[in-house]
Amino acid sequence: MTNRFSRSLASLGLALLLSGAVLGEPSQSGLDLSNLDRSTPASQDFFQYSNGGWLKANPIPADKPRWGTFNQLYENNQSLLQAILIQAAAHAEDENSRKIGDFYSSGMEAPSQAAGLELLKAETQSLAQASTPAQLQSWVTGLHQRGLHPYFSFGSAQDAKDSSQVIGQLNQGGLGLPDCEYYTRSDEKSVKIRAQYLEFIAAVFQRWGEKPEVAAKKAQQAFDLESQLAKSSMTLVEQRDPEASYHPVTPSELAQQAPQWDWDSYFKTLGAPAMGRVNLSSPKFFTGLAQVLKDTPLEAQQSYLQWQLLRNSADYLSEDWSVLSFGFYGKTLTGALEISPRWRRVVKVIDSNMGDALGEKYVAQHFPPAAKAKVDDMVVRLRKSLSKTLDGLEWMSAATKEQAQAKLASFRAKIGYPERWRDYSALKIDRKNYLANVWNSEAFEVKRDLAKIGKPQDRNEWYMSPPTVNAYYDPQNNEIVFPAGILQPPFFSLSADDAVNYGALGVVIGHEITHGFDDQGAQFDAKGNLRNWWGQQDLDKFKGLAKAIEDQFSGYQVADGLHINGKLVVGESIADLGGLKLAMQAYADSQVGKPAQVLDGFTPDQRFFLAYARIWAMNLRPEYERLQVNTDPHPHPRFRVNGPLSNLEEFQKSFAIPAESPMVRKQRNRVW
Numbered sequence: 001m002t003n004r005f006s007r008s009l010a011s012l013g014l015a016l017l018l019s020g021a022v023l024g025e026p027s028q029s030g031l032d033l034s035n036l037d038r039s040t041p042a043s044q045d046f047f048q049y050s051n052g053g054w055l056k057a058n059p060i061p062a063d064k065p066r067w068g069t070f071n072q073l074y075e076n077n078q079s080l081l082q083a084i085l086i087q088a089a090a091h092a093e094d095e096n097s098r099k100i101g102d103f104y105s106s107g108m109e110a111p112s113q114a115a116g117l118e119l120l121k122a123e124t125q126s127l128a129q130a131s132t133p134a135q136l137q138s139w140v141t142g143l144h145q146r147g148l149h150p151y152f153s154f155g156s157a158q159d160a161k162d163s164s165q166v167i168g169q170l171n172q173g174g175l176g177l178p179d180c181e182y183y184t185r186s187d188e189k190s191v192k193i194r195a196q197y198l199e200f201i202a203a204v205f206q207r208w209g210e211k212p213e214v215a216a217k218k219a220q221q222a223f224d225l226e227s228q229l230a231k232s233s234m235t236l237v238e239q240r241d242p243e244a245s246y247h248p249v250t251p252s253e254l255a256q257q258a259p260q261w262d263w264d265s266y267f268k269t270l271g272a273p274a275m276g277r278v279n280l281s282s283p284k285f286f287t288g289l290a291q292v293l294k295d296t297p298l299e300a301q302q303s304y305l306q307w308q309l310l311r312n313s314a315d316y317l318s319e320d321w322s323v324l325s326f327g328f329y330g331k332t333l334t335g336a337l338e339i340s341p342r343w344r345r346v347v348k349v350i351d352s353n354m355g356d357a358l359g360e361k362y363v364a365q366h367f368p369p370a371a372k373a374k375v376d377d378m379v380v381r382l383r384k385s386l387s388k389t390l391d392g393l394e395w396m397s398a399a400t401k402e403q404a405q406a407k408l409a410s411f412r413a414k415i416g417y418p419e420r421w422r423d424y425s426a427l428k429i430d431r432k433n434y435l436a437n438v439w440n441s442e443a444f445e446v447k448r449d450l451a452k453i454g455k456p457q458d459r460n461e462w463y464m465s466p467p468t469v470n471a472y473y474d475p476q477n478n479e480i481v482f483p484a485g486i487l488q489p490p491f492f493s494l495s496a497d498d499a500v501n502y503g504a505l506g507v508v509i510g511h512e513i514t515h516g517f518d519d520q521g522a523q524f525d526a527k528g529n530l531r532n533w534w535g536q537q538d539l540d541k542f543k544g545l546a547k548a549i550e551d552q553f554s555g556y557q558v559a560d561g562l563h564i565n566g567k568l569v570v571g572e573s574i575a576d577l578g579g580l581k582l583a584m585q586a587y588a589d590s591q592v593g594k595p596a597q598v599l600d601g602f603t604p605d606q607r608f609f610l611a612y613a614r615i616w617a618m619n620l621r622p623e624y625e626r627l628q629v630n631t632d633p634h635p636h637p638r639f640r641v642n643g644p645l646s647n648l649e650e651f652q653k654s655f656a657i658p659a660e661s662p663m664v665r666k667q668r669n670r671v672w
């Protein structure tokens with residue numbers, strides 16, 4: 001929610017979900033040998049060999065669509081956060097504690113959940129009274145001020161071609177299905193999902209109190225309007241091209257390209273500063289939107305808007321509303337069988353809305369300074385490793401290498417938590433109304449976000465909260481960021497063997513660094529500006545190497561008829577392969593002069609690859625696999641392991657894998 005949609009961060013891609021298991025007991029090396037499936041040869045399917053034991057012992061909990069070592073870490077972390085919140089609710093030691101404690105209580109206590117209905121009733125009434133396009137627009141603007149985004153969204157964005165400046169940006173949006181292609185795919189499963197979605201919308205209207213025939217009519221109107229918006233939307237693959245999303249326009253150009261909307265009044269009411277130009281990230285969408293606004297009767301627009309209001313609020317009302325919403329967004333789309341415990345959902349909401357207040361307490365209790373020092377050292381080694389790799393690249397000219405080195409030299413790394421914590425003193429939190437708290441914190445964030453427009457970019461800002469179990473590369477800040485949440489097992493442990501730390505967290509660091517040089521990141525220069533710094537021949541060669549990775553992944557089938565979309569996952573797959581290469585090199589450098597010890601029956605190189613595979617140990621429900629293939633730029637975990645490893649000679653050697661094996665590609669791909 002909020003402004004996060006307007007940034008294109010290349011994350012590691014995890015941490016959506018949750019349950020309560022403990023990570024395997026470490027052995028000598030930090031690996032858990034019971035994870036292995038020794039009946040599958042490493043040469044056949046390394047994912048299965050290294051994780052088969054884990055996969056068997058860890059079936060997916062009923063409330064989860066997928067279950068991996070990653071999710072275990074996420075769940076453990078959530079328990080730590082819950083303890084902080086319960087403590088804060090019982091005894092507030094300062095104003096931030098009072099706020100997060102009250103926020104938590106409001107999400108957990110039935111009267112505070114039910115209180116949101118009154119807010120919704122008032123909103124619905126004023127929507128029904130809006131009888132002109134101008135009144136409707138003003139109602140929509142009110143929702144945008146609270147972080148709900150029917151039709152489209154607006155927020156701050158770093159100027160892609162001048163990364164030192166923040167501009168305003170209009171983004172496509174307004175859909176209730178995960179992505180625009182859900183409205184247009186014609187295969188049997190997609191058609192069925194659309195039918196279920198329509199039924200779900202009608203069920204929500206009925207729950208709101210409409211008669212069945214009225215609910216059905218409104219549902220159809222809402223669905224039809226969304227389908228129209230979907231037709232003009234850019235696909236996920238189209239959005240991967242940063243040039244395609246850069247169209248700064250003046251106010252008069254905006255009025256021309258996107259008529260039917262009073263932009264002056266919209267920006268003013270919203271509270272945006274005066275702007276000389278705005279980035280229209282998807283011009284065809286806004287042209288389409290204008291047509292929809294022109295062609296759709298007011299009454300049908302009201303049905304759509306009411307649906308968007310209810311859909312976005314359902315999770316902050318009483319539990320029966322959450323269960324209703326889960327029936328489609330959880331069960332149908334992800335395959336989860338049960339809704340997760342309420343407290344986990346509430347913790348997630350607070351982490352996403354008051355992440356710094358919660359994160360400050362989390363870091364004080366759970367992030368030791370020694371961990372930061374060790375990770376700092378690993379980052380230094382990984383950077384050196386890329387510098388060396390660039391020097392040795394055969395396919396790149398000296399001139400382009402110099403540019404690449406300059407980019408690497410200006411990389412920043414942020415580790416653990418921000419230098420400055422966000423000030424929440426202007427945010428009102430009331431123990432008696434959960435929905436009001438969510439809206440208030442969204443409004444607080446929208447205001448904070450809009451205030452950035454027209455000012456220089458703040459390079460110290462973080463786009464993930466400290467407890468987050470994830471990491472990212474931001475091409476416009478040219479920085480890699482590792483929140484404290486990911487600096488724990490199975491990624492990292494102060495007591496684990498170096499081979500294991502480098503095979504897991506080392507690869508993650510390398511992965512994020514490589515994002516600066518994947519098919520998207522490579523289009524940004526050392527300052528974070530979208531500018532071509534490549535020699536033409538080098539660029540052609542780079543594109544050819546990237547295309548080979550794309551083709552490799554397009555060749556993988558996840559289930560019957562469900563193929564990985566190589567164009568969608570190519571950036572992440574370049575980063576996985578590059579991350580492995582860089583971490584292998586950094587690990588080797590860190591071991592100079594140290595004896596290569598066999599631990600737990602494995603050589604250091606073998607432990608490195610086993611540790612890598614372990615971070616992707618994961619069971620997935622078929623529904624979730626489909627959702628992932630359709631919407632996630634990260635490949636399915638099995639192929640995140642077997643895909644890059646089958647390209648690596650070092651991997652083949654370390655496990656003495658014969659040349660004619662499935663885990664060895666005849667044509668090895670390599671970019672970095």
Ligand SMILES: [Zn+2]
Pocket residue numbers: 010011012013511515572575
């Ligand atoms: Zn990534």
